[in-house]
Amino acid sequence: MTNDGKKQIQNRPSGFGSPWLQLALSVACVLASEFLLKRGATEVANTDSAWSWTGVNGLASPLVWWAILLIIASFNSWLYVLRYIPITIAFPLSRVVDILVPLGCWIFLGELISPLRWCGIALVVAGLALVAKPIAQIEERL
Amino acid sequence: MSFLAFFFIVVSLLSFVVAQLVLKRAMVATRASGFRNARFVWKVTTGVVLMTISFFLTLGLLQRFDLSYLYPFQGLSVIFITLMAAAVLKEKLNLRLGIGALLISVGIVLVSLS
Numbered sequence: 507m508t509n510d511g512k513k514q515i516q517n518r519p520s521g522f523g524s525p526w527l528q529l530a531l532s533v534a535c536v537l538a539s540e541f542l543l544k545r546g547a548t549e550v551a552n553t554d555s556a557w558s559w560t561g562v563n564g565l566a567s568p569l570v571w572w573a574i575l576l577i578i579a580s581f582n583s584w585l586y587v588l589r590y591i592p593i594t595i596a597f598p599l600s601r602v603v604d605i606l607v608p609l610g611c612w613i614f615l616g617e618l619i620s621p622l623r624w625c626g627i628a629l630v631v632a633g634l635a636l637v638a639k640p641i642a643q644i645e646e647r648l
Numbered sequence: 649m650s651f652l653a654f655f656f657i658v659v660s661l662l663s664f665v666v667a668q669l670v671l672k673r674a675m676v677a678t679r680a681s682g683f684r685n686a687r688f689v690w691k692v693t694t695g696v697v698l699m700t701i702s703f704f705l706t707l708g709l710l711q712r713f714d715l716s717y718l719y720p721f722q723g724l725s726v727i728f729i730t731l732m733a734a735a736v737l738k739e740k741l742n743l744r745l746g747i748g749a750l751l752i753s754v755g756i757v758l759v760s761l762s
Contacts, residue, residue: 540715547710559656561707570707577703585692588675593668593733594741598726598749604719604756626758633751636744 518590525590528583529599535580536603537610539573546570598637605630653712657721660705665728667698669736716760723756 518525546569552558564570587596605627611617619627674691681688709718730749734741 543707544710544715547707551711553711558711559652559705559708561704561709561711564704564707564711581699585671585675588672589678592739593672593737594730594739594745594749597668597729597733598745598752601723601726601752601756604723604752604759608759622761623759626755626760629751629755629758631755633748633753633755636748636751640744 523586525587525596528586529591529596532580532583532587533600533603533606535576535583536600537606539576539580540603540607542569542573542576546573595637595641599634601630602634653709656705656709657718660702660709661721661725661728663698663705664702665725665732667695667702668729669732670698671695672733672737719760720757723753723760726756727753 521527543564546567547561547564549569550563550566552563555563557563584600587600608617608619608623608627612619670691674688674695677691678688706718726749730741730745733739
């Protein structure tokens with residue numbers, strides 16, 4: 507990691523203001539909003555209308571509005587994260603949500619995960635570990 | 649997939665990537681010049697507008713395709729943002745970060761395809 511990147515991470519607040527906690531909050535809100543959006547969009551789907559390409563008719567679903575609230579909350583946390591953490595680190599880490607969705611379906615909904623999907627999850631975990639390791643070392647030294 | 653669907657997927661992805669870069673630049677500037685200045689407001693507004701465009705296009709696409717079909721394209725955003733942050737924001741990109749971003753992207757595609 508660059509000196510600038512290290513400085514950005516070392517000068518961050520702790521406690522609730524910790525950008526790592528805010529990153530986790532942001533991910534949790536995105537995770538919940540993904541499920542709400544898919545259910546909401548399907549609920550009011552009307553693919554005959556040309557306007558539906560814009561997605562605006564999705565606003566007819568209350569679930570979509572709940573998802574929008576969660577997205578605003580996650581956006582708020584995400585802006586805070588961007589203030590302290592380089593985006594080349596923060597963004598890849600935020601994609602942990604992409605394996606939390608299928609893992610959530612597996613654990614809570616009892617859906618099966620195919621071998622190929624397990625391989626994908628393993629690759630994402632390996633990638634996350636590569637991106638996160640230098641940060642963990644900096645945190646240890648603090 | 650029709651040309652129109654592909655077009656909307658690409659526009660949605662690009663507007664999302666550009667929004668992230670604009671927002672990153674806006675937030676980094678606040679550490680020196682604070683929040684109360686026209687440049688900050690302008691950049692955040694641009695970022696929010698681009699993210700809103702991406703959001704509604706995604707909502708439109710979700711009405712036509714499964715989430716599992718659209719997700720691989722979102723996975724590509726990791727690679728795009730990492731490369732463009734290095735090119736545009738001059739964030740230093742080392743081999744570890746590059747390989748990490750690549751593994752995450754490929755992983756997301758595999759998770760979505762299966």
